[in-house]
Amino acid sequence: MPKPEPVRSWLNAASAPGRTCLQLAATCQTLETVFTILQWAALAWVAQELLAGRAQAGWPALGLLLAGGVLAGGAAWSAARLQAAGRQRISRGIRQRLVAGLLPTGQRRAEPDPATAALAVVELTDDVAAPWFLDLWRLIPIPEKAARVREATVDRLLKRHRIRRLSAADVFERLRTPAIPLAPGTVSAAVSHLAAVAKRLDLVNRQMLAVDERLDRLTHSLVAAQDSAEGSRPEPCDVTILRSLPGVGRIVLATLLAEAFEALQRRDYRALRCLAGVAPVTKRSGKSRIVLMRQAAHVRLRNAVYHWARVAVQHDPRSQAKYAALRARGHGHGRALRSVADRLIGVACAMLEAKTIFDPNLASQRALNLGNPAC
DSSP, rough: OOOOOHHHHHHHTTTHHHHHHHHHHHHHHHHHHHHHHHHHHHHHHHHHHHTTTTTSSSSHHHHHHHHHHHHHHEEEHHHHHHHHHHEEEEHHHHHHHHHHHHSSSTTOSSSOOOOHHHHHTTEEEEOOHHHHHHHHHHHHHHHHTTTTTTTTHHHHHHHHOOOOOOOOHHHHHTSOOOOOOTTTTTHHHHHHHHHHHHHHHHHHHHHHHHHHHHHHHHHHHHHHHHHHHHHHHOOOOHHHHHTTTOOOHHHHHHHHHHHHHHHHHHHHHHHHHTTOOSSSSSEEEETTEEEEESSSSSSSHHHHHHHHHHHHHHHHHHHHHHHHHHHHHOOHHHHHHHHHHHHHHHHHHHHHHTTOOOOOOOHHHHHHHHHHHTT
């Protein structure tokens, strides 16, 4: 049976960083008890003075009662904060000692930082569940495997998934980071676990792809239905008009048609901006006037319109100029995007009324026509 002394000394060394905080917390708890007793004594003093027939208790008794309550509350708060800090430091110390015990002792100072080694792989993409990243991980699951894989193989994988922001040399530069020395069996266990996780991510990716294809079929069926209902008229349908707007993609279009169909049918600009949460709320009281963000909105529609405006700022010069002007005036990112979304909703309603698709050159053509009287 192992002796308890080494275990006790190991735990004492691991808990040393948080022992001071716990001792201070115990002191604060004792002070809380003393101040609570003092508060009860002051309360008894006040009650005795009132029972003696005095109309009002004296200031010393009331001051002692108030001071006892404040000091007891402060001692309780300090004890809770010190206990939380002590537990956190003890858990950190135990975790560091466990990691140090699992890693081999030889050349520990020369080994890379685990966070740096993990970040080298994650820096390849923001989405570790992307199909191309999962295929790359299956090809190179551990740094040792990177030495046996040719750059041409990685280059073919990137071209197959249409990844142009990275080259095979960039990938190998990050994946050939020195491995972290671990205990025997740790790498194989981690690879087996990640292989099971990768299979679940592949299933999710296939389901998301199937949902995207179904959304495309539904929107195409709406276009075909509206075209057949309108007959031989040359006007585009509502789906085609909305799809032509900058920033409107598959998800935004489907959300607009599903969550705001009635308002789009009425071309109701005011209802759309209220449902999407881009219409501000003005509070007036006397001479004060406060303009706030509208909280009562359709959550899914508000999220879709937010991304609509965000993507439009990236691709539409007019939206980008409006966003830059609002930020220059001191407005925040969300406030500027709501104004851009408000303009886009107005443009969408006007296009639906006129039965025209989006023309990015229309504003410049109007400016030229106004400057040329002969037109």
